[in-house]
Amino acid sequence: MNYVLIGAGPAGVRAAEALRQEDPDASIVLVSGEAGEPYARMAIPYILSGRIQEEGAQQRKTAGHFASQNIRYLNNKALKVHATPSGGTVDLDDGSSLPYDRLLVATGSSPSLPPIPGTDMPGVVSCWTLEDARIIADKLKPGTRVIMLGAGFVAGVCMKSLVESGVNLSVIAGRAGQILRSMMTPVGSSMLQRWLEKNGVNVITKGRTERIEAGPRLVMDNQTIDADLIILATGVHPNLSFLDGTGAEIDQGVVINEFMETTVPCIYAAGDVAQGRDFSTGEWIVHALQPTATEHGRIAALNMSGKRVPYRGSLSMNVLDTVGLISYTFGLWQGKEGGDVVESIDEADYIYTRLCFDGDVLIGAISIGRAQHVGAIRGLIQTRRNLGEWKAKLMQNPQQIMEAFVALSAR
Numbered sequence: 001m002n003y004v005l006i007g008a009g010p011a012g013v014r015a016a017e018a019l020r021q022e023d024p025d026a027s028i029v030l031v032s033g034e035a036g037e038p039y040a041r042m043a044i045p046y047i048l049s050g051r052i053q054e055e056g057a058q059q060r061k062t063a064g065h066f067a068s069q070n071i072r073y074l075n076n077k078a079l080k081v082h083a084t085p086s087g088g089t090v091d092l093d094d095g096s097s098l099p100y101d102r103l104l105v106a107t108g109s110s111p112s113l114p115p116i117p118g119t120d121m122p123g124v125v126s127c128w129t130l131e132d133a134r135i136i137a138d139k140l141k142p143g144t145r146v147i148m149l150g151a152g153f154v155a156g157v158c159m160k161s162l163v164e165s166g167v168n169l170s171v172i173a174g175r176a177g178q179i180l181r182s183m184m185t186p187v188g189s190s191m192l193q194r195w196l197e198k199n200g201v202n203v204i205t206k207g208r209t210e211r212i213e214a215g216p217r218l219v220m221d222n223q224t225i226d227a228d229l230i231i232l233a234t235g236v237h238p239n240l241s242f243l244d245g246t247g248a249e250i251d252q253g254v255v256i257n258e259f260m261e262t263t264v265p266c267i268y269a270a271g272d273v274a275q276g277r278d279f280s281t282g283e284w285i286v287h288a289l290q291p292t293a294t295e296h297g298r299i300a301a302l303n304m305s306g307k308r309v310p311y312r313g314s315l316s317m318n319v320l321d322t323v324g325l326i327s328y329t330f331g332l333w334q335g336k337e338g339g340d341v342v343e344s345i346d347e348a349d350y351i352y353t354r355l356c357f358d359g360d361v362l363i364g365a366i367s368i369g370r371a372q373h374v375g376a377i378r379g380l381i382q383t384r385r386n387l388g389e390w391k392a393k394l395m396q397n398p399q400q401i402m403e404a405f406v407a408l409s410a411r
Contacts, residue, residue: 001026003304004090004098006078006242007106008032010040010290011271013059014297015104015304020069022305029098030066031090033077033107033239034129041108042290044133048140048161054130078107083246085265090242102304105243105254105262105269106297109236109288114149118212124230127158139229142166147218147225149209150233151179153288156320158233163199163323170202170225172218174234177205183318183329187345188352188366195325195350238273238286251275253286258310260300268304270296277313287314315382325350328374331381332356332364339363340391344398353398360391376405 003019005012008030016030032038043057060066066073080091087101111126113119125135139146144167148155151173162169173179178189179196193203207222218225238253249255249263253275260268260276270276271293275284292314302309318329335341335356344353349369355377356364362380367373380387380401387394390404 001305002087002099002101003028003104004031004100004102005029005104005106006031006033006090007104007108007239007271007273008034008038008073009106009108009271009293010059011106011108011274011293011297011300012104013038014294015106015270015301016066016071017069018298018301019305020071022301022307026305027072028070029072029074031074031076031078031092031098035075036130038073039130040290041128042157044127044130045157045161047130047133048137048158049164054133057130078242080244081242081246081267083264083267087266101266103267104297104300104304105240105267105273106271106293106300107239107242108272108293109238111154111232112235112237113232114209114234116209116211118216119232121212121214121216121230123216123228124212124232126232127154128236136229136231140165140167143168144229145227146170147172147227147230148233149218149230150174150235151203152182152233152235153180153318153320154236155231155233156180156322158231159196159201160321160323163201168202169200170204170227171196172207172209172220173203173205174209179203179205180320180322180327183320183333184327185333185354185366187343188327188354188368191345191347191350191352191368192322192325192327194347196323199323201323236272236288240273243267251284255284259303259308260296260311261303268300270300277311278316282313285316287316289314289317315378317378325369326371327368328366328371328377330365330377332358333366334364336363340395342395342398353401355394355398355401357387357391360387361385362387362394370399373399373402373405376402379405380408 038059039057046052076092082088090098111128146167146169148171207220211219216230254269256269272288299311320327340357351369354366365377
């Protein structure tokens with residue numbers, strides 16, 4: 001059996017190792033689109049802050065790890081996939097071609113550049129790869145003028161390292177006028193913005209970005225800002241162009257079923273590129289989370305090797321350290337039509353708790369500034385436990401979530 005895995009992020013690496021366990025004699029080729037050893041993208045902020053060196057971001061620390069498992073590791077980009085009902089080939093950027101009986105697409109995402117002139121100017125960079133991290137780290141000195149264009153999750157992950165380095169940071173929220181809009185209510189967003197401003201970040205929520213000029217300089221419709229470095233953090237899109245012509249169904253990502261299979265025989269998908277099952281809703285969406293990607297890879301490998309193991313779904317969950325203020329979002333934090341929602345807001349101490357219910361079942365939550373009850377929230381959502389009398393108590397005081405979890409777990 002010939003297995004080819006495109007993408008050496010958490011999903012691809014875990015799948016390669018699981019396939020070797022399941023099929024000791026198979027040919028396994030792991031293809032990375034970047035130079036060097038497979039690394040964890042979420043480690044980049046720690047590299048920027050100096051907490052770890054580049055080697056610390058590697059997913060597997062032992063030299064020769066993949067060779068020791070007879071996994072062939074290639075630093076090439078996949079250009080084109082050819083598919084038949086029984087397998088196919090993958091064209092690589094060095095002109096070679098890899099035959100496969102089973103193919104895993106685990107290529108993750110790439111930055112989505114804003115639709116403005118000047119994104120290719122010197123001094124303009126994304127914050128996505130190790131090479132990006134090297135460019136940014138070289139500029140991080142006290143007083144350096146840095147503009148972060150975009151105020152979503154990617155921007156939030158990088159802000160702490162920038163602030164700790166002593167740079168003068170401006171964050172452009174764009175037309176949304178709200179930071180972290182995709183993972184936070186306006187109440188939570190406002191609290192996080194006040195925290196950033198308290199820590200010296202200039203958060204700009206008004207104005208439209210028109211272009212980037214040499215300097216670099218950011219030109220908006222209401223002001224112009226000079227910088228030493230502009231970081232583009234305006235979202236990401238899945239890496240899927242090499243599947244054109246295969247017949248694979250593409251929506252938010254590549255569409256898969258409960259066995260991680262795409263609509264093309266013998267082709268599977270996992271990780272940020274896959275539109276997988278959401279545990280909270282049963283819907284199929286992209287979850288850009290490292291634990292989800294790792295589990296995707298394991299389940300995909302089991303199914304590629306011939307087992308039929310369904311994926312039960314992942315819980316939508318984001319954890320963000322916004323310059324020292326920790327926030328969590330779980331499940332259906334927006335709430336459900338007809339369901340109850342309760343909020344507890346302590347503006348002075350930057351504490352915010354939001355609980356969302358479907359009947360007497362907790363289905364979503366937001367927590368800012370309190371980490372001690374996060375495990376309880378996740379446990380109640382994942383178990384879909386009926387809260388009974390505790391529903392009324394939580395509606396009165398959401399901070400009793402730990403007491404509710406302990407009491408219900410003892411039954």
